[in-house]
Amino acid sequence: MVVLLISIILLAPLTAFAIHALLGLAKQGFPRQDILSTFAMLVAFICSILLFWQIAPDPKPHTIDWISLGSITFSMGFYLDSVTVIMLIVVTLVSSLVHIFSIGYMHGDPRYPRFFAFLSLFSFSMLFLVVSDNLLGIYIGWELVGLCSYLLIGFWFEKDSAADACKKAFLTTRVGDVGMFVGMMMLFTRFKTLSLYDGADAGIFTLVEGLSGTGDMIWLSIAGVLIFCGAVGKSAQVPLHTWLPDAMEGPTPVSALIHAATMVAAGVYLTARMFPILTTSSSLVIAYVGGITAIVAATIAIVRFDIKRVLAYSTVSQLGFMMLAIGVGSYVAGLFHLTTHAFFKALLFLGSGSVIHAFHAMHSHHDEEHSDDGEHDHGLIHEHGSEIPPDQDMRNMGGLRRKMPLTFITMLIATLSISGVPFIFSGFWSKDKILGGVLERAMEWNSIHHYILFVVALIAAGITAFYMFRLIFMTFFGVPQNQEMHEMAHESPWVMTVPLLVLAFLSIPVVNPLWFNKDYVKPPEQHHIHAPEHAQVLPDSKTRNSDFSFAFLGVSDAHAAEGEEDGHAADAHHAHSPAHSIAMILSIIVAGVGILLSWLFYHKRRFSAEAVSTAFRPVYNLFWNKYYFDEFYDGVLVALTVWKSRLFAQFDGSIVDGIVNGVGTVTRDVFAAFTGFFDNSVVDGLVNRIAEITWAAGGRIRRLQTGAIQTYLFVVVGGIVLIILIFRVL
Amino acid sequence: MTLQHYLVISAILFSLGIFAVLTRRNAISILMGIELILNSCNLNFVAFSRFVTPPENIDGQIIAIFGIVLAAAEAAVFLAIILAIYREFGSIRPDEVDTLKG
Numbered sequence: 011m012v013v014l015l016i017s018i019i020l021l022a023p024l025t026a027f028a029i030h031a032l033l034g035l036a037k038q039g040f041p042r043q044d045i046l047s048t049f050a051m052l053v054a055f056i057c058s059i060l061l062f063w064q065i066a067p068d069p070k071p072h073t074i075d076w077i078s079l080g081s082i083t084f085s086m087g088f089y090l091d092s093v094t095v096i097m098l099i100v101v102t103l104v105s106s107l108v109h110i111f112s113i114g115y116m117h118g119d120p121r122y123p124r125f126f127a128f129l130s131l132f133s134f135s136m137l138f139l140v141v142s143d144n145l146l147g148i149y150i151g152w153e154l155v156g157l158c159s160y161l162l163i164g165f166w167f168e169k170d171s172a173a174d175a176c177k178k179a180f181l182t183t184r185v186g187d188v189g190m191f192v193g194m195m196m197l198f199t200r201f202k203t204l205s206l207y208d209g210a211d212a213g214i215f216t217l218v219e220g221l222s223g224t225g226d227m228i229w230l231s232i233a234g235v236l237i238f239c240g241a242v243g244k245s246a247q248v249p250l251h252t253w254l255p256d257a258m259e260g261p262t263p264v265s266a267l268i269h270a271a272t273m274v275a276a277g278v279y280l281t282a283r284m285f286p287i288l289t290t291s292s293s294l295v296i297a298y299v300g301g302i303t304a305i306v307a308a309t310i311a312i313v314r315f316d317i318k319r320v321l322a323y324s325t326v327s328q329l330g331f332m333m334l335a336i337g338v339g340s341y342v343a344g345l346f347h348l349t350t351h352a353f354f355k356a357l358l359f360l361g362s363g364s365v366i367h368a369f370h371a372m373h374s375h376h377d378e379e380h381s382d383d384g385e386h387d388h389g390l391i392h393e394h395g396s397e398i399p400p401d402q403d404m405r406n407m408g409g410l411r412r413k414m415p416l417t418f419i420t421m422l423i424a425t426l427s428i429s430g431v432p433f434i435f436s437g438f439w440s441k442d443k444i445l446g447g448v449l450e451r452a453m454e455w456n457s458i459h460h461y462i463l464f465v466v467a468l469i470a471a472g473i474t475a476f477y478m479f480r481l482i483f484m485t486f487f488g489v490p491q492n493q494e495m496h497e498m499a500h501e502s503p504w505v506m507t508v509p510l511l512v513l514a515f516l517s518i519p520v521v522n523p524l525w526f527n528k529d530y531v532k533p534p535e536q537h538h539i540h541a542p543e544h545a546q547v548l549p550d551s552k553t554r555n556s557d558f559s560f561a562f563l564g565v566s567d568a569h570a571a572e573g574e575e576d577g578h579a580a581d582a583h584h585a586h587s588p589a590h591s592i593a594m595i596l597s598i599i600v601a602g603v604g605i606l607l608s609w610l611f612y613h614k615r616r617f618s619a620e621a622v623s624t625a626f627r628p629v630y631n632l633f634w635n636k637y638y639f640d641e642f643y644d645g646v647l648v649a650l651t652v653w654k655s656r657l658f659a660q661f662d663g664s665i666v667d668g669i670v671n672g673v674g675t676v677t678r679d680v681f682a683a684f685t686g687f688f689d690n691s692v693v694d695g696l697v698n699r700i701a702e703i704t705w706a707a708g709g710r711i712r713r714l715q716t717g718a719i720q721t722y723l724f725v726v727v728g729g730i731v732l733i734i735l736i737f738r739v740l
Numbered sequence: 741m742t743l744q745h746y747l748v749i750s751a752i753l754f755s756l757g758i759f760a761v762l763t764r765r766n767a768i769s770i771l772m773g774i775e776l777i778l779n780s781c782n783l784n785f786v787a788f789s790r791f792v793t794p795p796e797n798i799d800g801q802i803i804a805i806f807g808i809v810l811a812a813a814e815a816a817v818f819l820a821i822i823l824a825i826y827r828e829f830g831s832i833r834p835d836e837v838d839t840l841k842g
Binding site: 717720723727 | 758770835
């Protein structure tokens, strides 16, 4: 039953894609291909829901042998635990909603069927990645979603900026994938398998328990960090985050599905999947990368004016939070945030798509002119700060809440959620759980690293509230900044608003299984995480915080109960840590401060954002220029690559070509001359001599052929007589 | 009359035939030489049949009769060819019929 359901889930979108592809090859579009893809996704979604009731508490992988090479066999299979099923539901649900939304959003696009074909292929790849029980399958799905991301970012490839952005996304994530592949190979050479779980043979997670000793730990840390590199690329963590904002060149539903809810979360999912192999040091690396990403992206988001890019940096920042959670061992918190973020960020993107759609009608002709200009001077890395499409520029918006009430309400819910407004919004609980997890580890381990990370994450959470409300105030409140465009704006059709409403409902935390049942997801054990010497852990307790009573603030509020499930071996987890209470109170304060500041700056106009930016010009410039990451890559890495390529080209041109030409010359002038001479004189001479001899002999012998029968007869008779005489003599 | 007499006669006939075939320039004369050769053979067959094999075995005579019949058929075909050659070339001298000579 499980296998049947999982097969349907995987095959439905794949079949839809295959039908699209075949019809495309036959150039036989049928009018409503969008329905086909959407239907396939809904089928997958329903099967995911059914699967939700089916999974075993103690899952085993369902595998088949895929490739046998000598003594090594690569298996392929599914592993279904609670996390997989949650991911399946999130992916299929968001994908279904995005499909429905796209019916409205992409209406009238010349490549409308192709868009749905790509969406189907993407959904299949993502689901395949999620259910794979081995690193090879994950890697295959991983690269397939990368490919789909490339195809969909560059969907409007007539625009130079989109073509550049898709190349950038593909190449940047590839950098991380190389690291991931090396990490996989490290594990493979050691364990001779890529299966993660125990099937016919022991999987990596079992084998890894056997490691001990410093050398092994260093080796395992390096392998873990290398695999995490793949997640850094895919989940757009610093320093490989630069592709995600540029990826906003793709259609907005794509941004919602791929670059907010699912594909970028695949990195977090991978890191969570690899949880058992993380060591103390690789966890710390992950936590730091996540924390730095969270704050860097949040600060960049403050100063963006392009509505989609604000959301893109926000996504990067939230992914940083998830990585941070995994890095501090808050497995459940990270995945919880992944699911809540998938819903509210998809909602934000679809809402922004709705706004853009409202503005787009009158500006489509602008775009066409724009693309006809043919700006050919773009480098690989495109500088977007200066040229925001007018329909995405928040400075053109304002006062939209009366024009687009549904979009406004739903986006407001998502914004409240991501900002961490307490109690009724899902983002509050998940983000809070992450902050609590960080602080808890900091207090247990008495670790300065984790205290720093907690402060960083807290500030990032405050900034998140600030920039998200900035977006809301600039877009929906105040007076219309561009009267002409404001006149044109209209509420979107129902195919676009219904997904918004569904997602808004999901942003209120009544639907999340992680929320309902705190035992639903059990974090796997980490055998190689060790508290440092000075940690305040009871020596006899295997895991941390068994009897931890700092009791700052009391631990008896409703939230602390939630703190239990935060990601470490739950067995010894009896006492409540005060960390979550502290974290919750602090996070409510920073969210409140963020929202208040945003309100003062962008709604009441009590302070002028321009004045502040002028006062802190260097800081503002740093944020505006995105910490110069693009400039660094363009100026250093790209330039270095180009320089290196030139060097190699010169090397090729002079030395390699020189050698080849030299060999050619020697061959032609020496060997060829010699063999030519030999051929001409000896071989040809021999042949010619033979021919001449034959010719001359023929000239003489032909005279025998007189043509006179009697001569022949005479010779015959003479010959017979001669023979007779000879035999007589003998 | 012994076997030798017949064989000598036969050898003379054969030699005359060969001589005629080799020396005559006229195709008809050559045909005549060939007839002489054939007849010398027939004579040989009959002679050997008479003197060497038992009297009840008449294979030699029968072969001689066959030889005569073959000679008649051969003469007919030969003369037909001669006629055709004459029409084509206006001559029946073999050394002038040399179209196939390289």
